[in-house]
Amino acid sequence: MNSVVENNIRVFTEEAEKYKRDYFRGDEKYIVRRYFKGKKILVLGCGAGRTLVPLYERGFEVTGVDITPRMVEEAEKKIQEKERAVGGKLSIKVLHMDACDLKFEDNTFDNVFFPFHGIDYIYPDIYKAVKEAKRVIKPEGVFIFSSHNRFNIKVLHHFFDGNYANYHGLVTYRTTPLDWWRLHRYFRKVKMIQRATIMVSWTRANWKDILYKLFPFFNTSTYFVCQNKK
Numbered sequence: 001m002n003s004v005v006e007n008n009i010r011v012f013t014e015e016a017e018k019y020k021r022d023y024f025r026g027d028e029k030y031i032v033r034r035y036f037k038g039k040k041i042l043v044l045g046c047g048a049g050r051t052l053v054p055l056y057e058r059g060f061e062v063t064g065v066d067i068t069p070r071m072v073e074e075a076e077k078k079i080q081e082k083e084r085a086v087g088g089k090l091s092i093k094v095l096h097m098d099a100c101d102l103k104f105e106d107n108t109f110d111n112v113f114f115p116f117h118g119i120d121y122i123y124p125d126i127y128k129a130v131k132e133a134k135r136v137i138k139p140e141g142v143f144i145f146s147s148h149n150r151f152n153i154k155v156l157h158h159f160f161d162g163n164y165a166n167y168h169g170l171v172t173y174r175t176t177p178l179d180w181w182r183l184h185r186y187f188r189k190v191k192m193i194q195r196a197t198i199m200v201s202w203t204r205a206n207w208k209d210i211l212y213k214l215f216p217f218f219n220t221s222t223y224f225v226c227q228n229k230k
Helices: 003-014 026-035 052-057 069-086 127-136 153-161 177-183 207-214
Strands: 040-044 061-066 092-096 109-114 137-148 164-167 170-173 189-194 221-227
Touching: 003 069, 003 170, 026 137, 026 221, 040 052, 040 127, 052 061, 052 069, 052 092, 061 069, 069 092, 109 127, 127 137, 127 221, 137 170, 153 164, 177 189, 177 221
Parallel strands: 040 061, 040 109, 061 092, 109 137
Antiparallel strands: 137 221, 164 170, 189 221
């Protein structure tokens, strides 16, 4: 394991408490409702388990994995608390695993989800995780991840720092439209969706929302929807 990955694991371990909050974002609800099919879903970088119960409640059989042991422990606790509350077992598994070295058979899952920019903390090559996601989804499956946007207007002055930059102590990958092209090496169909376009309706948008809706490629993050079918 390289020093950058070790650093990111250390930071996530030290800050685990702030990742224990329960919420499911509006953009995540949209992505799940619009693109995910079938029953079996793998959540890469599941963290403290924030997305696992909401996905289960939407009818999925959920498997979550994370490379940070502390996060796996917190996710397990969250699932156990929910099981006590409902008085029964949930179809949710949580495993300690590297997204770049998944211990699953080929064509296991209908969907693979890497939420909340989690893929960005893979170093030095996020495409190791992309390749593994491609391997474990079924031929008709979908792989979706969100990533920090290198064109984000707030940090545009760091554009020339390269694809990776330091973000609050974490070494973070930042995608560009070039990643859309690179993803086509693995998937027949790739769609880019800027988070701003699905987060807020025009009627409820403030001036910042309007700015990002008009110029979405300057928003904070981008979703990539990757499918094999034509």
